[in-house]
Amino acid sequence: MLNFQEIIGHDQIKEHFQKAIEYNKVSHAYILAGEAGMGRKSLANAFALTLLCEKGKSEPCMECHACKQVLSGSHPDLIYVSHEKPGTIGVDDIRKQINDTIMIRPYSSYYKVYIVDEAEKMTQQAQNALLKTIEEPPSYAVILLLTTNQEAFLPTILSRCVQLKLKPLRDFTVKKYLMDTLHVEEADADIYAAFARGNLGKAISLASSEDFKLLHGEMLHLLKHVKEMDISELLDYIRKMKEENLDIYECLDFMQLWYRDVLLYKVARDMNQLIFKDEYSSINEISQKCSYEGLEKILEAIDKARVRLDANVNMELAMELMLLVMKEQIDRRREP
Numbered sequence: 001m002l003n004f005q006e007i008i009g010h011d012q013i014k015e016h017f018q019k020a021i022e023y024n025k026v027s028h029a030y031i032l033a034g035e036a037g038m039g040r041k042s043l044a045n046a047f048a049l050t051l052l053c054e055k056g057k058s059e060p061c062m063e064c065h066a067c068k069q070v071l072s073g074s075h076p077d078l079i080y081v082s083h084e085k086p087g088t089i090g091v092d093d094i095r096k097q098i099n100d101t102i103m104i105r106p107y108s109s110y111y112k113v114y115i116v117d118e119a120e121k122m123t124q125q126a127q128n129a130l131l132k133t134i135e136e137p138p139s140y141a142v143i144l145l146l147t148t149n150q151e152a153f154l155p156t157i158l159s160r161c162v163q164l165k166l167k168p169l170r171d172f173t174v175k176k177y178l179m180d181t182l183h184v185e186e187a188d189a190d191i192y193a194a195f196a197r198g199n200l201g202k203a204i205s206l207a208s209s210e211d212f213k214l215l216h217g218e219m220l221h222l223l224k225h226v227k228e229m230d231i232s233e234l235l236d237y238i239r240k241m242k243e244e245n246l247d248i249y250e251c252l253d254f255m256q257l258w259y260r261d262v263l264l265y266k267v268a269r270d271m272n273q274l275i276f277k278d279e280y281s282s283i284n285e286i287s288q289k290c291s292y293e294g295l296e297k298i299l300e301a302i303d304k305a306r307v308r309l310d311a312n313v314n315m316e317l318a319m320e321l322m323l324l325v326m327k328e329q330i331d332r333r334r335e336p
Contacts, residue, residue, distance in 0.1 A: 001071055003060050004046045008177055008200055009169040010039055016164065017047045018058035026051065026111070027162045028137040031119075033150040034166030037201025040146045041117065043166075045070075048078050048113040051142060056110075066109060076107040081116040089118070091125040099133050102141050112140050119145035120152035127154050134160050168198020182207055187278045191216070194257055194275045195250075215246050219254045224282045226323060227289075227330045234327070238319045248315060255302050262287050263295045286330060294329030301325035 004014045013032075020026045030047075032040045046060075052075060054064040061067055069075035081097045083089040098114055106112040116122075122130065131154070134143060147153070150163065174193040177200060178184040184192065184207050195212075196203035206212045222237055229237070241251065261274045266287040271280045290298070301322045308318040 001045050001049060002042050003049060003062065005059065007039060007042050007046060009173055010043060010166055013043055013164050013166065014046075017043070017050070021050055021056075022058045026142060028141055029134045029143045029145070029161040031145045031147060031150055031153070031158070031161045031163045032166065033147050033163065035199055035202075036148055037199050037205065038166045038168070039200065040166060044115050044144045044146055047144065048115065048142075051111045051113055052077060052109045054109075075109075077109045077112045079112070079114045081114060083118075083121070087121060089116070089122040089126050091123060091129050094122065094126045094129045098143070099129060102133055103138060105138075106140055110140060111142055112138075114141070114143045115146065116144065117146045118148075120147040120149040122152075124154065127157050131156055131160070169200055170198065174198065174200050174203045178203060178207055190275050190277065191257075195253060211245075211247075212250075214244060215250060215254065218244070218246065219251060219258070220279065222323075223255065223258050224279070226326050229327070231324075234323050235316070235320065238316050238323070241319075242315065248309060248319070249306070252302055252306050256299065258283075259295060259298055259302070262290065263292075263299075266290075266292065266295070290330050297329050298326050 004018060007014065032044055034040050049060045049067060049070045050058065052066045052070055053060040054066045055061045060070075062071070066075060070078055079097065079101070081089070081093065083093045098116075102112070102114070130143075133141075134157070137143070145153075145157075145161065150158065150165075171193040174196060175186075175189045178189040178192055179186060182204065188207070192203045192206045195206060218241065226234070241248070257275055261276050261279075261283050264273055265271065265283050271277060274280065274283060276283060305318045305322040308321075309315065
C-alpha cells in the first residue's frame with residue numbers, strides 16, 4: 001500500500017485529500033472515477049491510511065500501530081465492502097456491510113472508513129439504501145465509492161458526494177516510471193506508454209504481458225509487409241490473428257499509432273518524435289510511398305473497422321476491407 005508521495009501523478013486529487021485532512025474538512029462521501037488501472041484504489045487506500053494514522057497529519061507516518069494495522073489489512077475501522085455476485089452489488093450487501101455497522105463508533109480511530117470498489121455495480125435498490133446513510137451520516141464516517149463509470153449512479157447519490165475524476169498521466173511520466181522502476185528499455189517504454197494513453201496500471205500490465213509481445217510482433221510484420229501481400233496472404237494473416245486470440249481492438253490501436261508515426265514523420269521529418277523509433281527505416285519508406293490523402297484514408301479505414309466491429313460485422317470481413325485500403329493507398333505517389 002502506497003502513501004500519497006509514492007503515488008505517481010494525480011496531484012490535484014492528492015492535494016484535495018491532504019488539505020481536507022489538514023483543515024479538518026473531510027467529507028462523508030467521495031466518488032473516485034477513472035479507468036481501471038489508473039490508481040483509484042491506490043488513492044483511496046492512501047487517503048484511508050492517512051485518515052487512520054495516529055499522527056493526524058496530511059501524510060501517514062507508516063510507523064504507528066494504526067498504520068501497521070492498515071498495511072497488514074487488519075485495521076478494524078477500515079472496511080472493504082465485498083459482494084458475492086461478481087456483476088452486482090445488491091441491497092443486502094450495502095445494508096449488512098455499511099448501514100447495519102456504520103452507527104457503531106470506531107474501535108480505535110477518529111474515523112471509520114468504507115471503501116466500495118466497483119461501485120457502479122450497485123443496483124438501484126442498493127444505491128437507495130446507501131442514500132439514506134449518506135444523507136445523515138455520523139461525523140466519523142467516510143465512504144469512498146470507486147468506479148469506472150460514475151454515470152451509473154443515481155443523481156441523488158452524485159449530488160451528495162464529492163466527485164473526483166482521475167485524469168490520464170503524461171506519456172513522459174509513464175515512460176519514466178517504466179524505465180526507472182521496471183527497467184524497461186526506452187524503445188519499449190515509448191510503445192507501452194503510448195499504448196496505455198496515460199493509464200499507468202495498463203502500461204505496467206503491458207510491460208509484463210506475453211500476449212502484447214505476440215501482438216507487437218504480429219502487427220509489426222503485417223504493417224511492414226502489407227503492400228507485398230496478395231489477397232490470399234492477407235486473409236491467411238487475418239485468420240492467424242483470430243487463431244492466436246489477439247485482441248482485435250488492441251490491434252486497431254496499434255495500427256493507429258503506427259500510421260500516426262508515419263504521418264508525423266512525413267510532416268516533420270523528425271525521428272525523435274516517433275513512438276516506433278526502432279522502425280525508423282520502415283516508417284520513412286512508407287511515408288515516402290503514401291500520400292497525405294492516402295494516410296488520411298488509411299486512418300479513416302481503421303476507424304471504420306472499429307465501427308463495424310462494434311456493430312457486430314464479421315471480424316474477418318471488417319479487417320479485410322481495412323487492409324485492402326492500406327494496401328491500395330501505399331505507393332500511390334500523388335505528393336512529393
